[in-house]
Amino acid sequence: MKGFVKRFSRELEVVAALAVIMIVFGMIQPIYFSPSNLLDILDQSVINGLLAIGMTLVIITGGIDLTVGSTLAIVIVSVGNFTVMGLRPLPAVLAGVAIGFVLGLVNGVLVAKMRLQPFVATLGMMSVYRGVAYLITGGWPVLNIPQTFRDLMDGDVVGSLSSSMILFLAVTAVAYILLKHTKFGTYLYAIGSNEEATRLSGVNVDKNKILAYAVCGVTVALAAMVMLAKLGTGEPAAGASYETNAIAAAAIGGTSLAGGKGSIVGTFLGAILLQALKVGLVVCGVDTFWQYIATGLIIVFAVYVDVIQGKLAAMRLNKKAKA
Amino acid sequence: MKKNRLWAVMAAVVMTAGMMTGCTEPAATAESGAEGAAAEAFNPDKEAGVSIEELREQLGAVPKVDGEIKLGAVAKSFDNEYWRTLREGYGEYQTKAAEAGYSITIDVTSAQGENDEQGQLSIVQDMINKKYTGLLLSPISDGNLTPGVEDAKKEGIPVINVNDGLIANADSFVGPKADQNGELAAEWIAEKLEGKGQVAIVIGMPKAFAARQRTEGFENWMAANAPDIEIVAKQNADWDRQKSKDLVDKWIKQYPELKAIFCNNDAMALGVVEAVKAAGKDILVVGVDGIGEAYDSIRKGELDATIDSFPLYKAQIAGEVMLRKLGGQEIPRVLWTPQALIDAENVDKPAAEIIGWTDPVYEQ
Numbered sequence: 001m002k003g004f005v006k007r008f009s010r011e012l013e014v015v016a017a018l019a020v021i022m023i024v025f026g027m028i029q030p031i032y033f034s035p036s037n038l039l040d041i042l043d044q045s046v047i048n049g050l051l052a053i054g055m056t057l058v059i060i061t062g063g064i065d066l067t068v069g070s071t072l073a074i075v076i077v078s079v080g081n082f083t084v085m086g087l088r089p090l091p092a093v094l095a096g097v098a099i100g101f102v103l104g105l106v107n108g109v110l111v112a113k114m115r116l117q118p119f120v121a122t123l124g125m126m127s128v129y130r131g132v133a134y135l136i137t138g139g140w141p142v143l144n145i146p147q148t149f150r151d152l153m154d155g156d157v158v159g160s161l162s163s164s165m166i167l168f169l170a171v172t173a174v175a176y177i178l179l180k181h182t183k184f185g186t187y188l189y190a191i192g193s194n195e196e197a198t199r200l201s202g203v204n205v206d207k208n209k210i211l212a213y214a215v216c217g218v219t220v221a222l223a224a225m226v227m228l229a230k231l232g233t234g235e236p237a238a239g240a241s242y243e244t245n246a247i248a249a250a251a252i253g254g255t256s257l258a259g260g261k262g263s264i265v266g267t268f269l270g271a272i273l274l275q276a277l278k279v280g281l282v283v284c285g286v287d288t289f290w291q292y293i294a295t296g297l298i299i300v301f302a303v304y305v306d307v308i309q310g311k312l313a314a315m316r317l318n319k320k321a322k323a
Numbered sequence: 324m325k326k327n328r329l330w331a332v333m334a335a336v337v338m339t340a341g342m343m344t345g346c347t348e349p350a351a352t353a354e355s356g357a358e359g360a361a362a363e364a365f366n367p368d369k370e371a372g373v374s375i376e377e378l379r380e381q382l383g384a385v386p387k388v389d390g391e392i393k394l395g396a397v398a399k400s401f402d403n404e405y406w407r408t409l410r411e412g413y414g415e416y417q418t419k420a421a422e423a424g425y426s427i428t429i430d431v432t433s434a435q436g437e438n439d440e441q442g443q444l445s446i447v448q449d450m451i452n453k454k455y456t457g458l459l460l461s462p463i464s465d466g467n468l469t470p471g472v473e474d475a476k477k478e479g480i481p482v483i484n485v486n487d488g489l490i491a492n493a494d495s496f497v498g499p500k501a502d503q504n505g506e507l508a509a510e511w512i513a514e515k516l517e518g519k520g521q522v523a524i525v526i527g528m529p530k531a532f533a534a535r536q537r538t539e540g541f542e543n544w545m546a547a548n549a550p551d552i553e554i555v556a557k558q559n560a561d562w563d564r565q566k567s568k569d570l571v572d573k574w575i576k577q578y579p580e581l582k583a584i585f586c587n588n589d590a591m592a593l594g595v596v597e598a599v600k601a602a603g604k605d606i607l608v609v610g611v612d613g614i615g616e617a618y619d620s621i622r623k624g625e626l627d628a629t630i631d632s633f634p635l636y637k638a639q640i641a642g643e644v645m646l647r648k649l650g651g652q653e654i655p656r657v658l659w660t661p662q663a664l665i666d667a668e669n670v671d672k673p674a675a676e677i678i679g680w681t682d683p684v685y686e687q
Contacts, residue, residue: 031577040576044569130436139402143616231564231597233616235590237402238565282573288529288559 010254013305014269017298018276025280032283039160041276046168047230049271050223051242052249053175054104054216056267059250060179061212062192062259063111063118068220068246070129071103072239075224077133080142080234089152096221103129104217108210126243133236142234153229164226171219176264178215188212192259248295249274252302273298365491368502368536372657375640378647384684385643386650391426394645395450396459396485396638397443397468398433404614405634406433406461409485412638413459420642423685429642430455440467447471457481457645462488465532481648485641486634487532495654497641499632499662501533505540505585507630507664508609509549512583515607515627519551520582523574525567525595526559527587534559534587537611541585555581562587564594571598575606583607589617589629596625613665621670632662633674643683650686 005012026032051068058065079096083089110121154164179185187208190198199205228234251257252273253266277298281291373381396413398406410431417429430450434443440463450458451474458475462468465488472482472492484493487501512522524541527534538557545552555578560567567586574581575598584599584606586592592610599606610617613631620626637660648654661678663669669677 029577034576036576037573040572044572047565134402139404139407141616143619227565231568231594233564233593235564240563278569279573282556282558282570283577285556285558288526291558 008265009309010263010306011265011269013309014253014266014273014302017302018269018273021273021276021280025276025284029280029283032280036160037279037283039165041272041279042165042168043162044279045271045275046164047223047227048242048245048249048274049168049268050171050219050226051246052253052267052271053171053264054219055243055246056250056253056255056262056264057175057179057188057212058118058216059247059255059257060188060192060259060262061209062195063209063212064122064247064257065104065107065213065216066119066122066243067103067107067126067129068216069239069242070126070133071100071217071220072224072227072242073133073236074103074129074136075099075221076228076234076238077136077142077236079225080145080228081136083146083149083228084142084144089146089149092149093152093225096225097218100217100219100221100224101214102217104214104220105210107217108213111213112206112209130236130240137234137236139236141236143232145228145232145234150229150232153225155229164229167222167226171222172264172268175215175219179264184208184211189260192261194260245274248299252299254306256306270302365489367489367496367498367657368500368540370496370657372496372500372659373655374659375643375661378644378655378658379683382647382652384686385423385646386652387686388425388646388649392428392456392646392649393454394427394429394457394459394642395447395455396429396431396641397446397450398431398461399443399463399488400435400437400439401433402436405612409461409634409638412635413642415635416639416642419639419682420646425646425685427646429459434463437463440464444468444471448474451475451478451480454478455480457483457649459483459485459641459645460490460493461485462490465489465491481645483641483645483648486637489532494648495644495656495658497644497658497660498637499660501536502540502543503659504611504630504632504662505537505542506544507662508537508585508611508628509541509544511628511664511666512585512607512609513545513549513552516552516582518549521553521555521578521580522583522585523555523571523578523581524557525570525584525586525591526557527562527591529559537587560586560591560594562590564590566594567591568594568598571595572602575599575602575604581606583609586610588612589614589626592626592629593617593620596620600625618665618670621665621667624667628664628666630662631665631674632660633678635674636661636678636680 031037055065075096078099079092082092082095107122107125110116111118154162157163157166187203191205191209195205249270250267253263253270255262255267277295281294398409401407413429413431417427420427432446443463444467447468448471458480460468460482468490472490475482482493484490484496486498524538526538556574558570560570584595586595589610589612592608593616595608599608607627609627610629613629617626617629640660644654644658663677
């Protein structure tokens with residue numbers, strides 16, 4: 001039990017924060033606790049959650065991926081076109097995943113092989129990818145996405161549990177295993193903590209870094225296709241500034257932007273927490289201007305709790321050393 | 324010791340900063356005082372604007388303009404269908420004016436996305452350096468083109484502000500009355516609901532002039548004319564389709580009696596349509612802009628209405644007004660361009676017929 005608490009201390013904190021937020025909103029607006037509302041929170045977390053999971057992998061390596069919104073746009077218009085041209089849903093999804101993988105790969109190569117700073121490299125590619133998305137359609141949205149595709153990516157499967165929610169849970173599980181129980185995951189943490197030492201110990205740093213960006217591209221592609229299914233339309237303007245929310249979810253979940261530290265479960269909860277907050281503010285009819293402030297404060301507070309915790313841990317270590 | 328030094332440095336910084344602001348502040352206000360005040364006060368919706376029909380009646384035919392006319396039109400961003408249609412309108416006007424005997428070219432460019440304030444200003448300054456005859460500007464923000472407009476004035480180049488953002492120091496504003504489109508939506512919804520029921524508003528971006536005015540127009544009309552209609556919710560969705568769908572998913576559950584939703588633009592309205600469809604509810608959805616997708620959706624019986632401000636004709640009006648100005652006519656500060664509500668009844672009617680469009684009469 002103690003081991004569990006220790007191992008998941010950050011996650012448990014986010015759960016506690018989530019509980020506080022939900023209780024507060026639930027007390028103000030009882031409708032907040034209705035099953036359909038809770039399900040909505042999960043449903044509406046899917047897109048940002050998928051982006052944030054990819055983002056977490058990249059941030060753990062000490063990088064960042066600002067292209068997620070633009071990558072989403074390319075995938076949404078490309079896959080939209082494929083389905084409208086008559087490609088069946090499953091091949092269309094695979095094509096989307098492949099596109100996401102390749103776009104992520106390009107980011108990874110820029111960062112790992114050409115040694116560009118991740119922030120700057122992906123800042124540039126954010127603009128490039130957005131331009132590509134506009135070029136693909138000439139600025140127009142792709143309309144009338146076939147119902148079969150929409151059912152595959154966002155149809156009801158069991159009761160009110162939709163395929164997109166199941167996808168979100170599945171991706172979370174896979175990413176968790178990838179990070180915690182494979183060499184790839186161990187390498188990502190190692191690269192983020194000390195890239196040089198990792199390299200010297202014989203790990204192929206470049207390859208693993210590139211893969212992290214590519215996997216991020218894949219989760220973004222999945223998010224794009226969920227959005228395409230939800231809206232039935234693929235706009236090249238879709239996803240603008242979505243990277244900020246993805247980073248926020250990761251940060252709330254305890255992922256450090258300095259690299260080397262982060263958790264998928266934390267990110268999953270972070271995405272849920274952000275949406276629980278958003279939905280709560282909406283349900284309670286909080287003024288828009290205050291919504292910006294509330295969301296921002298939660299992010300800052302969450303990260304601050306992390307800092308305090310780090311200090312406390314250091315103090316404890318000190319005491320132990322002295323004793 | 325170290326701490327003391329730090330304090331000393333900080334004190335010095337604060338003092339210098341204080342001195343600098345102390346020195347520059349009065350000068351800055353003196354320079355921008357008149358303009359700054361005007362920028363805050365200028366709201367075309369509050370001005371006594373005239374319509375294009377009234378203007379034509381007052382001023383008669385479009386006068387002759389000698390020599391080569393080279394107009395520069397700068398839009399916000401061609402990412403957006405609205406601005407692409409406006410570009411088309413300028414192109415059409417160039418052809419029509421050329422047919423009427425003017426030697427005219429209209430160069431249409433846009434900034435690189437709706438956050439490229441500085442880039443848009445560079446385009447304008449380049450046009451001034453190249454001695455364009457007149458400028459038709461649609462600035463990204465209310466302030467980003469102000470320096471360019473000052474330069475244009477020094478060079479004697481007339482400036483017409485087409486649609487929002489607003490340029491306080493432009494010669495004239497040509498565009499739709501933003502609060503009127505909220506009013507048109509309110510009036511239509513009130514009529515369909517027979518004056519009672521719950522409605523909600525999805526706002527664009529709270530910083531945007533158009534979003535504020537559209538929302539205000541809607542609310543004011545309802546308050547004044549339909550006391551039994553209750554606005555139960557209003558929130559912003561940042562012009563984003565997905566965000567607006569998420570928002571309305573919630574509202575539908577929270578307000579089972581919700582009867583109509585007004586959205587500040589069509590993209591958001593189309594997101595709302597998805598939410599309403601998924602919930603299997605019968606809720607009226609009204610958007611603004613009149614984009615092609617909105618027309619299709621109305622034809623399919625999904626979206627209920629949109630307010631179109633006809634950028635294709637707005638551009639032609641802007642061109643005509645510029646020719647009048649170059650020909651020496653006195654142009655009012657604010658000129659309203661037509662807008663109309665499009666629903667299932669008039670969705671297939673040609674726009675020219677809806678707004679009663681006629682081409683102007685030329686002297687030459």
